Amino acid sequence: MATYLIGDLHGHYSEFERLLIGAGLCNENLKWSGGTDHLWLMGDFFDRGASGIKCIELTMRLQQEAQADGGGVQSLLGNHELMILCAYQFKERMTDSGGSVFDQWLRWGGIEADLEGFTEEHAVWIRTLPAMALVGDALLIHADAMMYVNHGTTIERVNNSFFDLMASSDLPAWEAALSSFSEHMAFSSLAHTGRKRAEQLLSLFGGELLVHGHTPIPYARQIEAEDVTEAWRYAGDRCLNVDGGMYLGSPGFVHRLH
Numbered sequence: 001m002a003t004y005l006i007g008d009l010h011g012h013y014s015e016f017e018r019l020l021i022g023a024g025l026c027n028e029n030l031k032w033s034g035g036t037d038h039l040w041l042m043g044d045f046f047d048r049g050a051s052g053i054k055c056i057e058l059t060m061r062l063q064q065e066a067q068a069d070g071g072g073v074q075s076l077l078g079n080h081e082l083m084i085l086c087a088y089q090f091k092e093r094m095t096d097s098g099g100s101v102f103d104q105w106l107r108w109g110g111i112e113a114d115l116e117g118f119t120e121e122h123a124v125w126i127r128t129l130p131a132m133a134l135v136g137d138a139l140l141i142h143a144d145a146m147m148y149v150n151h152g153t154t155i156e157r158v159n160n161s162f163f164d165l166m167a168s169s170d171l172p173a174w175e176a177a178l179s180s181f182s183e184h185m186a187f188s189s190l191a192h193t194g195r196k197r198a199e200q201l202l203s204l205f206g207g208e209l210l211v212h213g214h215t216p217i218p219y220a221r222q223i224e225a226e227d228v229t230e231a232w233r234y235a236g237d238r239c240l241n242v243d244g245g246m247y248l249g250s251p252g253f254v255h256r257l258h
């Protein structure tokens, strides 16, 4: 049994299909062919590209098919899932900054067609997504951010904190969580600060390797998106960025974790 990772899709559905077929996780008819293998999506199905809904619908179906075969498809909660859920639940509510939640969501890069196609079934599914997971010795989180520690000191507490948030109608709490979720590159700084932060998270939550998406590798490394075809290991080898930046033009990749 192998474990594979796919980074932030951001609505790039045809690339998603191509990656799944290329890795042998799906056949040409897009049926699960990964057997007992496991696939993790790193979150951020929505926004920037046009087909966020198709990306989560395929993931939801493959989850059923993989489970029936003794395999697994799982996903982390990305900030863009929290954003569309916020727009879905609070659409016409007014924000502190004036304007409706819907207007604010459009400013965050929301794609109107995604919200039009968004159903209660999608909402229910997103509300089950964990913010973090320990898979073997890899600690999976969506964002390269320290904000997770503000939600709890164990994986279970952090995940429960986000489950509670997603069940609540406390709009200011949603806005605060989304704001802290927009933090980037916490583990990238020089002079060992980034590595120390990564080690702090690993010693708190467990794991030897911190795996994340959220910050496209072309941004983090200042290289051309077209050239990004594999994950980037950094921070003294304690971090692995698997967000190729498909929406910037990277062909994307499937990373085999173990």
Ligand SMILES: [Mn+2]
Residues within 6 Å of the ligand: 044, 078, 079, 080, 142, 143, 213, 214, 215
């Ligand atoms: Mn993100």
